[in-house]
Amino acid sequence: MALVDRIGSGLWTSVAVLYFTYVSRLSIAQVGTLVAVAGAIGIAGAPLGGRMADRLPITRVLPAIQLVRALASFALLTTDNYVLLLVFSAVGSLGDRAANILTRLYATRVAGPDRVRYQAVQRTVANAGWAIGGLVAAASLAGDTVTAYQWLLAGDALSFIASALLTLRCGEPPSSSSTVATSKNPGPRPRPANPWRDRPYLAYVATETVLFLDDAVFKVGLPLWIAHASNAPHGLAPVLLVLNNVMVVALQVPLARFGTTTAAARRLLVPLSAAFALGGITMALSATGSPVTATLLLTASAIVFTLAEMLHATVSWELSVALAPDTAQGAYLGVHGLAQSAQRSFGPLAVTAAIAIGPIGWTAFGTIIAVTCMIQHRLVRDTLSRAPLSVPPVTVSEN
Template identity: 30%
Template sequence: MNRVGNGLFNTAAALYFTLVVGLPAVQVGAALTVAGLIGLLAGIPGGHLADRRGPRTIMMLALTVQAVAMSALVLVESWAALAVVATVDQLAAAVGGAAWGALVVRVGTERPAHFRAKLRTYVNLGVVLGTVGAGFAVAADTRAAYLVLILGNAASFALCALLLFLLPRYRALAPPPRQRRGIALTDRPFVAFTALHGAMGLQYPVVSLLLPIWISEHTDAPRWTVAAVSAINSAVCVLLQTRIGSRIETLRDGGRAFRTAGLLFLLSCPMMALTAHAPVWAAAGLAVAAIFVHSLGEIWESSAGFALGFGMAPDHAQGQYQGLLGLGFSAGQALAPAILTTAVLGLGTAGWLLLGGFFAVVGAVGPALARSAGAGREASGPRSAAKQG
């Protein structure tokens, strides 16, 4: 439900503030960038709060704040107001994301890999549905249509907060005696994985940003290919996420899956580069084949992220650990546009080859990281089971 709302809003937000409100695009981008950077600060403390006060309660509060902030966007008429409201939204989003991670562990204890794979399937499906709905508003191009999108997203946050009442009120798990508050920041294997996860996250803007520009400006492929690759990416992830992801359960599975993802990206990136050197229909076919391989890599990467991100974290501090993981991922996404457009679009084919090699190198570290984390868990003794309170 929440991802449907996000799909409605994210697709048309920039158009609303530039075309309807009348703010310059540079100001809109600056306000959203400032909000995103400040929001990064709330992930770890918000996760710690979820660990100590219960993930359901904290996530409900965060969703309520986001519903209010999103509703307030309809009143925004200046850069300063947009920056303030967007910052509140991003702070709440960071807290809610960390609490969500802790809540996932508590709900999906029996078959966690299968549960997380199904979650991601619904996430992808929700975004697709929301994006389709946003397309009608963009086609109408009226203030009323855009307001429906914004308020629809606000309603999705409120509805999600209410739906959480259907879950048990999970009690906080007691930490070991004399444990330091910032345990996640001192866990070296997890900090390393956070950096690697953020680096591998560059693969997401490849589909949403880099490939559309590449197809439009550097290939002879028909322009509808841009829409086709986006649709194929969504379809593959929706159809195959549960089938593949439900098999990736342990730390060892996660390490291998991370390596497999890097190798798939190593294959897809050169295929994307070749589209610039192929005639019209061959270029379109290569783009379709490349996005299929890339989508498989995305499924393996996200499944590895679940297995390692949740498996490396102690049950009593899942919120704090997921807050750190979210911070690393968001930082990577913030840097991605500048890195990808400079390195790949600037270097052309060589840039694509470097990008594929980069993904392969990052993924190759996965098995060793999983072994290191597994040895650390054995040395520290068994972890508490995340049971319902």
């Protein structure tokens, strides 16, 4: 399911800007505004998806969301009207964020105490799907025809339909809230906790927003830094993106074994802090050397930031669930999903600011995230000491 979904996303995401430019004939300003507005509206998809998951079966809600995404993608093929393109893109973005949360919650409920490893496998498969979709898109655009763009968009829509059909074949996992309701102590069902009134969890989500900035490093920071401030060849940028993808596919599952309990995940925040700081330093140093030195330092920075990305994914999967009460996991994970969604809006601004300042900017960038890691380390300790874990720490067997 994740593979099919991400192959479709890889087909479209890599060419979306080009489609709006060459097929829909939008100006650069129009494309930029469309992407920004659609992304901003999409932020609401995470809490919306989480709320629905606490009230309705995931295996029914998720296919419905996938069909909405498919309709939005097909609708883009029917018009060049700017307002309609913006509306359809916003609907697709809203569905994308909701589907991400629903997929993650499904994996959490199915895997139970094995959730970290399960999520690692799913992320590996998703990255492979992105790579396959991107390669197909690159090959399809060799002729640079309007038809090729249209078929890629249609392929994206068809992938959502296929994913919906696959989801319908899956069994509904038991939710913690339903378990509570049918326990040996009958009575009124307790009112689910409200994440918007849970200040410690909101503070945790705020720190997560900063830690997700590694995403902007690869999508915006590295390419722009290579093009404008380093002596490395411009062709290094796509190579480092491939390196990032390959490392995630190869190492995400093995690294997940170091964060299979809440305590272990919290301890990973210390090396994660060091990785972010080192990544910022190597980026800064890459502007001061020869082309060979710059290439080596940028490669080292890409490796370190990729390690940080994988460690943070492992930590985030465990802590976001462990800090949430059983009766409202969907709502809490929906709020947690806002961190990544919000980062997509301000992340590019943060890395472009670092680039504008220069080497010191990258050093400050890495240092700020490193300090945030340690703030989260303290915050999680204090939160867990005040309340019982939603899921008891369980050491996952290596067999």
